[in-house]
Amino acid sequence: MGKPVKVVFYLLMLAVCSLFPEQARAELWLKPEVGTQFGTTDFELELEQRSGAGDLKVRSLLAWPVDLVLVGAEAGGSLPALRASDAWLIEGRLNTSLGNSRGKMVDSDWISSRSEDLPPTLFARTESKTEAFALLTDLSLGYRFGRLQKTHRLVVDVLAGARLEYYALRAMGAEGKYLDEQGEFRDVVISTNIEAAVYSVFHVMPFVGSRVVFRPLPELSFPLLARLYALLSYSHDDHVLRNKDAFGNAYGLAVSASGAAEYKVTSLLSLGLSTEVYYLASVTGVLRQEFYDDDPGSPADERDSVVPDSDFAVESLRLQLMAYARLTF
Numbered sequence: 001m002g003k004p005v006k007v008v009f010y011l012l013m014l015a016v017c018s019l020f021p022e023q024a025r026a027e028l029w030l031k032p033e034v035g036t037q038f039g040t041t042d043f044e045l046e047l048e049q050r051s052g053a054g055d056l057k058v059r060s061l062l063a064w065p066v067d068l069v070l071v072g073a074e075a076g077g078s079l080p081a082l083r084a085s086d087a088w089l090i091e092g093r094l095n096t097s098l099g100n101s102r103g104k105m106v107d108s109d110w111i112s113s114r115s116e117d118l119p120p121t122l123f124a125r126t127e128s129k130t131e132a133f134a135l136l137t138d139l140s141l142g143y144r145f146g147r148l149q150k151t152h153r154l155v156v157d158v159l160a161g162a163r164l165e166y167y168a169l170r171a172m173g174a175e176g177k178y179l180d181e182q183g184e185f186r187d188v189v190i191s192t193n194i195e196a197a198v199y200s201v202f203h204v205m206p207f208v209g210s211r212v213v214f215r216p217l218p219e220l221s222f223p224l225l226a227r228l229y230a231l232l233s234y235s236h237d238d239h240v241l242r243n244k245d246a247f248g249n250a251y252g253l254a255v256s257a258s259g260a261a262e263y264k265v266t267s268l269l270s271l272g273l274s275t276e277v278y279y280l281a282s283v284t285g286v287l288r289q290e291f292y293d294d295d296p297g298s299p300a301d302e303r304d305s306v307v308p309d310s311d312f313a314v315e316s317l318r319l320q321l322m323a324y325a326r327l328t329f
Contacts, residue, residue, distance in 0.1 A: 025080065034071045041167075041201075041314070064169060065103030075091070076092065087144040091159070100131045124177070126178075129173055132167065156210065162204070171198075173192035233280075246287055271324070272323070278318045280314070286311065
């Protein structure tokens, strides 16, 4: 091997070694967790219609609970980076629900006239027992800055990735009231053994975020994480009792903030408690509706009717409380 070739070879080896310093090592971790989620998700639509009484505006608000017991796990790993205390990160999380949602789904409808300065009139409100299933997952890549302090008590991570959420809900029965043609309220009572509506909701949310880990003691750490999401929401609503489908698309933003307290029991095992607050809201959206068969509750034949598109909005506020065990390898 000639001298110039040897020099190039040695320089390449030095470069490779600088990427993976001796004092840094790869690390894997697994974090089984269990906990609970509280909150609600609101679907709101607004529709303008022309009638003999003038231009009417119909507003509908559907609020369904996301109070669920969650189980799942996080997993991740780190690889040595350019500096000895820095690292490349990959992390993933998967949670699913156990049992049904606590609480009831509430469907409220108002009507108002654009030509008269009057408050909206509530013409229907029902409550339904809710059966729910949730599947929540996210995946992220990141970089850890580990040498921000000589004591290594402060670590900062920057992250980017995507979160996927899927909710499946069934509204069983209904109880409430509606306003009839004579302007009088009538009771609505449908057995909870009857399926009234079925909902499927997908949220696709790419995000960026940052995490700060403070370690006042070698055994004790406090991770704090904040994320900003772009929201793409897709939903399908099957009004079984009315033979009507509704398809909603909405786009917006979401934010989340979480914190945890973690104690290292051994070099392999840590125990912790965490909490997360999460809020999403759409800024624009549209809902398309169509009858796939005649509505048995209407005297008209709805099979060939055209339902105009309506403005559609999604909003959700949630709180998660989790307990976990972290295994480090």
